[in-house]
Amino acid sequence: MAFAVIISVLVMTILSLLRVNVIIAIIIASITAGLMSGMSLSDTVEMLVAGMGGQSSTALSYILLGAFAVSISYTGITNLLVNYLIKVLTGKKTIMLLAIAGIASLSQNAIPVHIAFIPILIPPLLKLFDEMKVDRRGVATALTFGLKAPYLMIPLGFGLIFHQTIVNGMTQNGADITVSEVALSMLIPGSGMIVGLLVAVFFSYRKGREPIQLDEATEVTAETEQTTTSFTMQHFLTLVAIVAALVVQLVTDNLIIGALTGLILMFLFFVVPFKRGDRVVSEGISMMGTIAFVMLVASGFGHILQETGSVSSLVEFSSDVLGDNQAVIAFVLLLVGLLVTMGIGSSFGTIPILAALYVPICVAAGFSPMAIAALIGTAGALGDAGSPASDSTLGPTSGLNADGRHHHIWDTCVPTFIHYNIPLFLFGWIAAIIL
Numbered sequence: 001m002a003f004a005v006i007i008s009v010l011v012m013t014i015l016s017l018l019r020v021n022v023i024i025a026i027i028i029a030s031i032t033a034g035l036m037s038g039m040s041l042s043d044t045v046e047m048l049v050a051g052m053g054g055q056s057s058t059a060l061s062y063i064l065l066g067a068f069a070v071s072i073s074y075t076g077i078t079n080l081l082v083n084y085l086i087k088v089l090t091g092k093k094t095i096m097l098l099a100i101a102g103i104a105s106l107s108q109n110a111i112p113v114h115i116a117f118i119p120i121l122i123p124p125l126l127k128l129f130d131e132m133k134v135d136r137r138g139v140a141t142a143l144t145f146g147l148k149a150p151y152l153m154i155p156l157g158f159g160l161i162f163h164q165t166i167v168n169g170m171t172q173n174g175a176d177i178t179v180s181e182v183a184l185s186m187l188i189p190g191s192g193m194i195v196g197l198l199v200a201v202f203f204s205y206r207k208g209r210e211p212i213q214l215d216e217a218t219e220v221t222a223e224t225e226q227t228t229t230s231f232t233m234q235h236f237l238t239l240v241a242i243v244a245a246l247v248v249q250l251v252t253d254n255l256i257i258g259a260l261t262g263l264i265l266m267f268l269f270f271v272v273p274f275k276r277g278d279r280v281v282s283e284g285i286s287m288m289g290t291i292a293f294v295m296l297v298a299s300g301f302g303h304i305l306q307e308t309g310s311v312s313s314l315v316e317f318s319s320d321v322l323g324d325n326q327a328v329i330a331f332v333l334l335l336v337g338l339l340v341t342m343g344i345g346s347s348f349g350t351i352p353i354l355a356a357l358y359v360p361i362c363v364a365a366g367f368s369p370m371a372i373a374a375l376i377g378t379a380g381a382l383g384d385a386g387s388p389a390s391d392s393t394l395g396p397t398s399g400l401n402a403d404g405r406h407h408h409i410w411d412t413c414v415p416t417f418i419h420y421n422i423p424l425f426l427f428g429w430i431a432a433i434i435l
Helices: 003-017 021-036 042-075 077-089 093-109 114-121 124-134 136-153 160-174 179-183 187-204 233-252 255-268 275-309 310-322 326-344 347-365 369-381 389-401 409-432
Strands: none
Touching: 003 021, 003 275, 003 310, 003 326, 021 042, 021 275, 042 114, 042 233, 042 255, 042 275, 077 093, 077 124, 077 136, 077 233, 093 114, 093 136, 093 187, 114 124, 114 136, 114 389, 136 160, 136 187, 136 369, 136 389, 160 179, 160 255, 160 347, 160 369, 179 187, 179 369, 187 369, 187 409, 233 255, 255 275, 275 310, 275 369, 326 347, 326 409, 347 369, 389 409
16 A cells, blocks of 8 residues: 555656556556555545535636636737737847746736646747747746746645645644744745756757747647737726735635635726626636546545555555655655656645654654655755646746647646746755755
């Protein structure tokens, strides 16, 4: 049972690399984990379905964020940003990638729309990417950086939720710590992502890459035409709705309420006509629905791993073998976190599971609270970048594949895994040892 996690995650990873649809890959991996744990096929499927509710809140928030993002796009405010980027950054590949990483970073803390901005912002830039021979793998790594690094290091917006989740998980399992201490402990692991971004931008994907050529039968045209517009009252009211959504989300600590507030204000301000309400919601579901459903299925996979005791058995087995060597324990726990998060695909959803398992082991081995927080936070983040089921990879692909020229696994998951999981692992391991 201890190896059910490893084998099931490997099944999911191999199937994904072989270009099997990610939802099918997760379902097969879930069945593998259930059968290896001694469950019947029917019981495994029932547990998978039962566990899908674990990410229902996240899925609903994504749908609402998608509708909010569509309503923002309706005002044309994104055209201002796209036109500015085209005007200023044409011919400047390196600066463009860094700018995209910076814009993506705002989606986690300042404007909490998470991945909902990508299908709106990126497709209009695809033609420019091809003309400049920009390597889309570099764009994917820039986007994933912005979707992860800010919430790892900054306790605001999604970052506040992430840090509070670590605090709650540790407190419930006997290790007291504050949000500010968690934020400090995550600066070292987060720095690893900065290193990964710089390597991707200045070395790995600095050279030009010829656009992928498709057969005429499979050619998909992305919307690239941009209209010239100036800043209007509609744009100002849109910014007010965005700020209100952020404030409400911070006050209520609820992303659904925040997204709903922003969406309602867009209608109350008549920025989006009431008659377009159905279309806005439908387009939001179309934009984010697949990602939301992948998260639901991934939640069911995580439920199977947790309820069958597979993760607990793996950690207990590791603890028995390792003894009290902190460096070795930290290394193995991070490796376990990589495997678990690769399977579940959600760093936020993984934290409670990891905290229940890590805290007793780390306390017994003499780790400090900040070292434990660094381990839990890093282990939760590991695998998120690179996981076929992660919103940090699904989001970039949703925009970059708008014209059918970007592969989810080889152009998003593999590059982000290499550039972020490796430095995250090393920097997180160092943080656990020195804190």
